[in-house]
Amino acid sequence: MMVIAVGLSSYNVALFHLINHAFFVEALLFLGAGAVIHAVSDNQDQIKYGGLRVFLPLSYSVMLIASLSLVAFPFMTGFYSKDFILESAFGQFYFSSIVVYFIATIGAIFTTLYSVKVLYLTFLANPHGPLINYKQAHEGDIFISLPLITLAIFSIFFGYITKDIYIGLGSSFFADNSLFIHPSHEIMIATEFAVLTIFKLLPFISTIFFSVLALVLSEFFPNLLLAFKFTRFGYNIWGFFNQRFLVELFYNKYIIAFVLKLGGQTTKIIDKGGIELIGPFGLEKGLLNLSKNIAKLDTGIITSYALYILIGLIIYILIYTLST
Known part of the structure; x- marks a missing residue:
């Protein structure tokens, strides 16, 4: 998303998303993953997780907050920069930028799916790990918990508090430094007032729809997923995505x-x-x-x-x- 913002010459939006992203992904999600791994005797096989919400309520809470911010759930930190980048791509009203908007929206859908998968397999699904891991599961000490809580607070409130500084209309925060945007590349007004509401809401609608779909299929129709996976078409689709679009091959x-x-x-x-x-x-x-x-x-x-x-x-x- 940050690279898209740079390509749109919206350097202030790119910087805003970079800082936001640092809180809920590079810091909170990774530290939360480390806290979970530490809690289950350093087991890193996610298939052997499940049901940890009861044992690790703090880790579940901060991972949930980080995931909601990552998928740009409204009023979370990630929402104020990620959705604005998508709207800015559409707000240029060039064919290429509109194509980028739809590609980025599809990418956001995949972000939603893997975020839901992480939460479901780790905290919500039936336990699949060794019994000893659940007996020894515990939250980290203050040196682990305090950074998680601090980053969770920033993942909720930082975007709202600083949005007017970075991307507010008429903000002079970058007026006297090297972050300069040529007036012909300024698209904030068009983004704010010219983009249709449906295209502003499309990422949010997609996020909610595919989150619910993933949870419902995983929880209530697992046999349907297995049956589809074992069909020839489903197996090829699964293999294609499992091999990272064959890019790694x-x-x-x-x-x-x-x-x-x-x-x-x-x-x-x-x-x-x-x-x-x-x-x-x-x-x-x-x-x-x-x-x-x-x-x-x-x-x-x-x-x-x-x-x-x-x-x-x-x-x-x-x-x-x-x-x-």
Whole structure:
């Protein structure tokens, strides 16, 4: 979303979303995930979670707050920047920006689905983990809980408190610093007053609809999901999404393989070859050869030593003569 805002030349909105995003994703969701992992004896297999809402009420509360803010639920911190970016994309009224709006809205739907999946599998579903994990499940101490509570408060209120500073109409917060937006790229007025209400509400409607759909299917119709998954079409769809749209397959097969091969050849030819030859390995071999050749001068014959002394004297006289 931040990259979309930068592409729209709405740098203040991008910065606003970056700061908001830091509270509920980079901080709260990750710390909350760490608190859950710590509580269940460092088990990181989410399939072996479930039913932890009773055992970890604080972790469930902060993860719920972070997820609601992530999916831009109204009046949460993420709502004030994420939805504004979507509206700004539509508010340019170019074909390309409208396409970006719909693509970003679809992306927001997937964000909603995986957020609901995290909450459902971890806290709401039937327990699937070892009994010992549930017996030992506990909230973290004050050093874990206090940051979670603080970040949860920011994930609720920060967007509302600071929205007029960052994206308020006529705000002069960035007037005297380097964050400059050319007047021809200013789209806030069109975003605020020209975008139809249906397109402002579409992300919210999609969020609510797909959240309810995911919960209902997971809780009341799991057999329907399994039956669909085992059909040929469902299996292909599941495989496509499970393999990250086949991006990782393409990436590992064509890019990673090429990079590893290139790196191997670079190490073999340049690092192990040229650099070591003129570096430590070559220096070592050169000094050894030089010392062996110098050692050969030690013949034990006095006339040879006298010759060496004479050659040294002649070289010294020549150097002295040339320097003067």
